[in-house]
Amino acid sequence: xxxxxxxxxxxxxxxxxxxxxxxxxxxxxxxxxxxxxxxxxxxxxxxxxxxxxxxxxxxxxxxxxxxxxxxxxxxxxxxxxxxxxxxxxxxxxxxxxxxxxxxxxxxxxxxxxxxxxxxxxxxxxxxxxxxxxxxxxxxxxxxxxxxxxxxxxxxxxxxxxxxxxxxxxxxxxxxxxxxxxxxxxxxxxxxxxxxxxxxxxxxxxxxxxxxxxxxxxxxxxxxxxxxxxxxxxxxxxxxxxxxxxxxxxxxxxxxxxxxxxxxxxxxxxxxxxxxxxx
Amino acid sequence: xxxxxxxxxxxxxxxxxxxxxxxxxxxxxxxxxxxxxxxxxxxxxxxxxxxxxxxxxxxxxxxxxxxxxxxxxxxxxxxxxxxxxxxxxxxxxxxxxxxxxxxxxxxxxxxxxxxxxxxxxxxxxxxxxxxxxxxxxxxxxxxxxxxxxxxxxxxxxxxxxxxxxxxxxxxxxxxxxxxxxxxxxxxxxxxxxxxxxxxxxxxxxxxxxxxxxxxxxxxxxxxxxxxxxxxxxxxxxxxxxxxxxxxxxxxxxxxxxxxxxxxxxxxxxxxxxxxxxxxxxxxxxxxxxxxxxx
Numbered sequence: 001x002x003x004x005x006x007x008x009x010x011x012x013x014x015x016x017x018x019x020x021x022x023x024x025x026x027x028x029x030x031x032x033x034x035x036x037x038x039x040x041x042x043x044x045x046x047x048x049x050x051x052x053x054x055x056x057x058x059x060x061x062x063x064x065x066x067x068x069x070x071x072x073x074x075x076x077x078x079x080x081x082x083x084x085x086x087x088x089x090x091x092x093x094x095x096x097x098x099x100x101x102x103x104x105x106x107x108x109x110x111x112x113x114x115x116x117x118x119x120x121x122x123x124x125x126x127x128x129x130x131x132x133x134x135x136x137x138x139x140x141x142x143x144x145x146x147x148x149x150x151x152x153x154x155x156x157x158x159x160x161x162x163x164x165x166x167x168x169x170x171x172x173x174x175x176x177x178x179x180x181x182x183x184x185x186x187x188x189x190x191x192x193x194x195x196x197x198x199x200x201x202x203x204x205x206x207x208x209x210x211x212x213x214x215x216x217x218x219x220x221x222x223x224x225x226x227x228x229x230x231x232x233x234x235x236x237x238x239x240x241x242x243x244x245x246x247x248x249x250x251x252x253x254x255x256x257x258x259x260x261x262x263x264x265x266x267x268x269x270x271x272x273x274x275x276x277x278x
Numbered sequence: 279x280x281x282x283x284x285x286x287x288x289x290x291x292x293x294x295x296x297x298x299x300x301x302x303x304x305x306x307x308x309x310x311x312x313x314x315x316x317x318x319x320x321x322x323x324x325x326x327x328x329x330x331x332x333x334x335x336x337x338x339x340x341x342x343x344x345x346x347x348x349x350x351x352x353x354x355x356x357x358x359x360x361x362x363x364x365x366x367x368x369x370x371x372x373x374x375x376x377x378x379x380x381x382x383x384x385x386x387x388x389x390x391x392x393x394x395x396x397x398x399x400x401x402x403x404x405x406x407x408x409x410x411x412x413x414x415x416x417x418x419x420x421x422x423x424x425x426x427x428x429x430x431x432x433x434x435x436x437x438x439x440x441x442x443x444x445x446x447x448x449x450x451x452x453x454x455x456x457x458x459x460x461x462x463x464x465x466x467x468x469x470x471x472x473x474x475x476x477x478x479x480x481x482x483x484x485x486x487x488x489x490x491x492x493x494x495x496x497x498x499x500x501x502x503x504x505x506x507x508x509x510x511x512x513x514x515x516x517x518x519x520x521x522x523x524x525x526x527x528x529x530x531x532x533x534x535x536x537x538x539x540x541x542x543x544x545x546x547x548x549x550x551x552x553x554x555x556x557x558x559x560x561x562x563x564x565x566x567x568x569x570x571x572x
Contacts, residue, residue, distance in 0.1 A: 021376070022377065022381075024377075029389075029392045031447075032395055032447075033396075035396075035399075035408060036395060036398075036399050036404075039403065039407055055410075056411070056416055096306060099299045100304070103297075107295075112297065121307055122307075122568075123560060123565035124553075127500055127555070127568070128311075128504075129507060129508035129548055130505065131510070131529070131548065132545045132549045132552070133311065135318065136315050136542075136545060137314050138538075139314060139318050140313065142538060143321070156310070162307060171570055171572075220397070220400050222401055222402050223508070223510075223511070223525075226529070226533075227529075236400050236403075239402045240511065243402075243515055247406060255400060255403045258398065258399070262398035266398070267391070
């Protein structure tokens with residue numbers, strides 16, 4: 001494979017193509033970003049009425065809501081709860097999902113009977129409507145008389161995150177070079193040491209991607225959480241409840257903070273992947 | 279592999295490894311995904327007393343019929359809204375996915391990140407922002423009114439259009455990513471080959487590119503349609519009385535009316551409709567491929 005196969009030069013894009021497609025794409029990106037920009041902008045909006053609620057009438061710039069970000073008790077509690085929940089749920093589902101992915105990639109159906117059953121279940125779990133998962137878990141918890149709260153939320157969030165982690169890690173594992181592990185084994189390393197020193201560092205990008213996905217899924221989950229939360233309200237469920245009575249500006253502040261942190265993480269990973277690609 | 283211990287115990291231990299690795303996740307998925315679905319089916323066959331809320335098993339299949347006859351309109355509304363929103367998303371997403379995959383160059387990752395930007399803001403907040411943007415004194419309608427595109431009594435909020443627009447906005451990244459992945463994977467030499475064989479641009483597109491990204495389009499359809507079908511946030515925030523979707527009904531049946539039998543029957547129907555898509559995908563494209571499209 002030494003000869004360079006000419007790919008693009010044959011197809012010289014005509015100016016027309018170079019114009020309309022990018023224009024359309026940028027417009028679509030603008031459409032996707034526009035509401036987010038509105039959120040960031042209006043988190044700095046002054047409120048003139050006595051009741052602090054967001055309105056989309058520009059009243060002047062203020063950082064008041066950033067200074068008073070924790071002044072709405074229920075909201076702050078919901079925010080911390082969501083963060084704790086997302087952290088624990090991501091941790092559990094990353095460990096369990098990675099183990100599952102290893103068992104799926106490494107072993108043939110003869111060595112691992114039930115492999116196709118697991119595959120089918122993972123796919124169904126990802127594709128199933130979340131409302132059905134939430135409703136069916138509520139039915140289960142009610143049948144077993146489990147009180148709704150942090151535990152039921154955690155059980156639920158891990159239940160819908162494991163599959164995402166497993167398929168993400170599995171996708172990264174499929175191109176894995178097993179000879180490195182065999183070399184470690186030949187050099188007298190135990191299976192666990194091999195895993196710790198050879199396998200884990202190699203699959204780490206996939207595991208991290210899966211973990212971040214699980215974290216984001218949990219942090220943003222509304223539909224299933226709404227069924228199993230009881231009176232323990234995570235951030236999205238609290239915001240949803242507030243839509244009926246009016247949303248305090250702090251919601252936009254916290255939304256902006258989460259957005260900035262998420263974007264920073266993603267930008268960092270883009271930069272890192274570009275550096276490793278060069 | 280160097281394997282010193284060939285004794286029975288070691289071999290047994292080695293054989294157990296895949297099962298031990300899979301066990302915790304499998305227990306979690308069976309106990310908190312498959313078992314609840316079964317419980318849901320069982321519950322839908324129970325009869326609950328409206329007075330005490332106590333449920334007894336009565337093998338009452340009639341719940342499905344009575345729920346359907348009560349709420350078939352909302353079910354059809356959901357199918358229609360989700361269908362239209364998915365169609366819009368497929369049309370909107372394909373060109374940008376095509377552009378990023380074929381002309382993205384070195385900035386591919388940047389453009390993909392731009393597609394994902396909405397995901398960094400909570401789904402509920404995104405919908406609330408649209409409520410503000412589309413409200414009668416919001417930016418969109420004020421501008422349209424000022425340039426006399428719409429009359430002064432024109433409104434969007436509360437209409438089916440608002441709900442469909444919200445669904446289309448919220449699930450667009452789910453549509454764009456699988457299509458992008460499918461397009462990105464196409465071997466560019468196939469396109470050159472097609473051109474060398476004197477295929478026109480359009481023929482190359484319809485006979486080479488399009489067939490090769492069918493799996494991606496199907497995955498996009500599945501990942502957009504199913505969540506949109508069961509969604510109730512968009513309808514509750516952006517919609518009105520006339521366009522109630524089945525998700526709203528299920529939520530109210532469970533959380534307000536506390537009718538677990540009725541709610542379970544409705545959820546089971548929703549699950550069966552989704553399963554049709556899931557099984558067709560698994561059969562035609564293979565369930566193991568879904569990971570590549572996430």
